[in-house]
Amino acid sequence: MxxxxxxxxxxxxxxxxxxxxxxxxxxxxxxxxxxxxxxxxxxxxxxxxxxxxxxxxxxxxxxxxxxxxxxxxxxxxxxxxxxxxxxxxxxxxxxxxxxxxxxxxxxxxxxxxxxxxxxxxxxxxxxxxxxxxxxxxxPLGGVTAYRALFTRAHLQAGERVLVSGVGGGVALLALQMAVASGAEVWVTSSSDEKIKQAQALGAKGGISYQAENWPATLAKQVGGGFDVIIDSAAGPGFNNLLDAAAPGGRIVFYGATQGDIPAVPARKIFWKQLTILGSTMGTEEDFAGLLQFVSEKKMVxxxxxxxxxxxxxxxxxxxxxxxxxxxxxxxxxxx
CATH class of the missing domain: 3.90.180.10 (Medium-chain alcohol dehydrogenases, catalytic domain)
Incomplete structure (x- = not known):
């Protein structure tokens, strides 16, 4: 061969x-x-x-x-x-x-x-x-997104979701799944064009993660923080996600393309009652759930x-x- x-x-x-x-x-x-x-x-x-x-x-x-x-x-x-x-x-x-x-x-x-x-x-x-x-x-991107959203974050219809760095495979699949599950989805990207493309897939809107104090700006647009945040970058920008999260929010990260997370302001986590979750790939049960979800929702x-x-x-x-x-x-x- x-x-x-x-x-x-x-x-x-x-x-x-x-x-x-x-x-x-x-x-x-x-x-x-x-x-x-x-x-x-x-x-x-x-x-x-x-x-x-x-x-x-x-x-x-x-x-x-x-x-x-x-x-x-x-x-x-x-x-x-x-x-x-x-x-x-x-x-x-x-x-x-x-x-x-x-x-x-x-x-x-x-x-x-x-x-x-x-x-x-x-x-x-x-x-x-x-x-x-x-x-x-x-497969790989799909099961990663599925586990992050549903097995780890327990996403429910009607919740507000932020997907960071939209454009890559996992982020886009997470966007599509969250939209299909009835969530209100927003995105971040360094590209205005990618934000527009994400909106064509059902995102309500988005913002550049390079913008100064973008969590506060986005909070004004959406009327509050995010129940679930899906991230693959970690690094210095992770602290912005703490600001973007709603009280009681769940932040799931499945990668660290920007490196380790620097000093974390612990008070933001405990006072806002946040949950920080790591996630990698998925179980055979996650994969079966992914295929059932994709088939039922006719997701492409x-x-x-x-x-x-x-x-x-x-x-x-x-x-x-x-x-x-x-x-x-x-x-x-x-x-």
Whole structure:
């Protein structure tokens, strides 16, 4: 099969012919029609990720058809259109992942190739209303957003939600899910154009996180603070989120792209009765809930741009530029 191979830190992806994997007991071989990028892929390429190993086939998100099954795998999956849950071996504690938890694409080969071999328990039927490209855009970002909103923050219809840094895959999926659940959603971004695009998806409005004292300005616009805030940046800007939160609000962050949070004014947290929640990926139950939610709401992930598999390096550079609005997808084998 053809696959994109990363040979080392700061190396470019190389399209090469490699052996097609053979499914072992309980495994499924998926013939991939589409795969989607995540910032994780860029960070691995730059050496900014734990557990690096090379050569490796990157890619956590993928959708396709089941081509072969290993011994003991459910024969009903054969030839079925599926997408892959990339979060594997969560463990028995639903509150947090076990040490054995892994994400597809490192340490095991991922979806940037014509085939991927995974345990059959992580293969799920494709939501009927989605294309392969749309389904490939869903798994990692979708389960991250779903767990942050519903499992961790327990979002309820009618609550006011702020999604920071809108434009990336998880933030947009969180926006779409919150809107579909009946929440009032606002966003932040450094781009006025991205705020307008978010409004087209159902956001009530937004503000630049580069604006001075933006929490106070936004509070005047919306008539108060936010019940739920979804963030991936952390860093120095996190203290602004404490100001933006309503009394009793919940702040969920699933990343720290701006680094660690500096000194936190504790009085703002205890006096406002705030809850600060960390979240990473999701359980198998979260993933099942995500697929049910997406199917019931007929939600369609936003795709920024598609590239052929051979242009995987160009796709990574497009993601690294940070200008995208939605998921970046590789088209692999025609459906």
């Amino acid at each position: 053809q696959a994109l191979i990363l040979d080392g830190v700061n190396q470019t992806l190389q399209l090469r012919e490699v052996p097609t994997p053979t499914p072992g007991p309980g495994e499924a071989l998926v013939r991939l029609h589409a795969a989607a990028l995540n910032h994780r892929d860029v960070w691995i390429q730059k050496g900014q990720y734990a557990g690096l190993k090379f050569p490796i086939i990157l890619g956590s998100d993928g959708a396709g058809t089941v081509a072969e099954l290993g011994e003991g795998a459910d024969e009903a999956l054969r030839n079925q259109a599926v997408l892959i849950n990339p979060g594997m071996h969560w463990g028995d504690n639903l509150a947090a992942q076990a040490k054995e938890f892994q994400i597809l694409g490192l340490p095991h080969d991922g979806t940037f190739g014509e085939y991927a071999c995974v345990p059959a328990r992580y293969v799920h039927p494709l939501p009927e209303h989605l294309s392969f490209a749309q389904a490939a855009a869903l 992930p936003v795709i920024d741009k598609t590239f052929p598999l051979a242009e995987g390096e160009a796709a990574l550079r497009h993601m690294d530029d940070g200008a995208q609005f939605g998921k970046i997808v590789l088209e692999i084998v025609p459906a």
